[in-house]
Amino acid sequence: MFFSGGIKNKRVKELRKNRGLTARELAQQLKVDTIEILKIEDKKLKEVDEPLKSRLTPVLRGDDLDKIPW
Numbered sequence: 326m327f328f329s330g331g332i333k334n335k336r337v338k339e340l341r342k343n344r345g346l347t348a349r350e351l352a353q354q355l356k357v358d359t360i361e362i363l364k365i366e367d368k369k370l371k372e373v374d375e376p377l378k379s380r381l382t383p384v385l386r387g388d389d390l391d392k393i394p395w
Contacts (some may be wrong), residue, residue: 332370332385332386333354333369333370333371336356336366336367336369337362337367337368337369337370338366338367340370340385341362341385348363348366351384354380354384355380366378369385370385
């Protein structure tokens with residue numbers, strides 16, 4: 326997407342709210358504990374450690390919407 330360069334400088338909480346997800350819903354999609362999401366909410370996406378960041382980025386970017394059969 327055209328804004329993927331700017332997504333890394335935004336906070337996880339802001340990106341999560343833009344997608345309309347609660348911390349619990351995001352944790353369920355990533356199959357992690359809710360507390361893990363709450364720990365990283367105040368960090369920018371580029372500051373999140375790599376294993377979680379690579380799973381988090383497609384969900385917050387909206388890649389899952391590309392799979393909807395219209």
